[in-house]
Amino acid sequence: MMASRLNAIQKDAEATKEALSHQLFEFQSSAQENHSVLHAQLSELVDYIHRGRADKKGESGSRGLQQPASTQIKGSAVTPTFEQRVEMAQRRIVHTVLDADANRALFERQDAAERDRERRRKEARSLKRRRRD
Template sequence: MLYLTCAACLDWSRREDIQARTMKGRLSWTGRRYQAGTVRVLPNWFGSLLPEVQGTSSLFISWMLEQHEDQAQTYTEAVAQLRATVDQISIEHVQTRFHLNKLKDTLFKNISSLETAFLTASDNQDRVVLAQTNVLHKEMQAQKEALSKELDAIRKEVQDQKAAITKDLLEFRVEAQENFQTLRSHLSEIIAYINRGRDDKKGEGSSSRGPQPPNDQSRPGSGGGSRSEPPRKIGGGSNRG
C-alpha cells in the first residue's frame, strides 16, 4: 500500500490560472483554481493537500520508499528529514492558517503511519534474519557434529590399523629372530659334521698304511748309502769231472 501511495505521488496534479515563481529557493504561488491531474492510485488523504505540497511530499515519500530495503535507522532518518520539511512549511505556502494546520496534521499522521510501517517491516525483517540465523546455526552445528563423528571414526580406524601394523611387526621380528637362531644352529651342526668327517678320513688313512720299516740309513754299519752284498768264498768248491 505504501508503495502504491508513493507511485501515486509521482504523478503531479495540474493547476489552472496559477502563477508560480521561485524566490531564493522558495516556491510561492497565487490563485485559487485547481484541477486534479491523472494519478494511478490516489489515497483519500492526499486530495486535501495543495498541489505544490503534494509534489514536495511525494518526492520525499518516493525517496524513502526507494530505500525500503535499508535498515531501520535509514528509515528513521528519512522520516526525520520529512518532519523537518513539514516544519518548514509557512503560511506563505497555503491559503489560510487553517489549511496549514490541517496540512501538518495530515502529514504528521501519515508520517507516523509510515514510520510505524517501516519499523514493523524492519522488526519483521530482523525476526526473519534471526530465524534464518538460528536455522543456519543449527545446520552448521549438525554438520560440525557429523564431521566430528566422521573424524573420530577415521581416527579410530587409523589407530586400529597402526595397532595391527605394530603387532605384525612384532610378530615378524620374533619370527625372524627364531629363524635366525634355527639357521645358526643348523650352520653349527653342518660345520661340526664337516670337521668330524675330515677327522675320520685322516684316521682311516693312517691305519691303512700300517707301521713302516726303518730306512737303510738308520741301520748300523751301513755306509756310503749303498747296499752291501755278502762276500764270496774263494776256492770254497771244486768242479767235479
C-alpha cells in the first residue's frame, strides 16, 4: 500500500518535472522572441532620437525627409507614420513587460509548489523511517 502511494507520488513528481521543463522551454523561447522584438524596437527608437538631433542641428537625418502627413501612402496601402509606429512599439513594450512579469509570477508559484511538494515528500520519508525504527 505504501509502495503504491510512493510510486504514485514519484509518477506525479516526474510528470510535474516534465511539465515544468516544457513550460521553461516555452518561456525561454518566448523570452528570446521578446528580446529580439525589443531589440528591433529599441534600435528604431534610437534611430528616431538621432534623427531628431540631426534635424535640430540642421543636418539631414539618416532616413532623409519624411512625409509630414499623419499617414504615409505606399502604393494603395496606408501605413502609419514613424511617430505612430513608435507609439505602437511603446505599447508593445509595455505589454511585453507585463506578460513577462505575469509569466515570471506563474513560474515562481509553480516553483514554490514544487518546493512544497518536495518538503512534503521528505517529511513522508522521515515519518516512514521513524515508523520503521
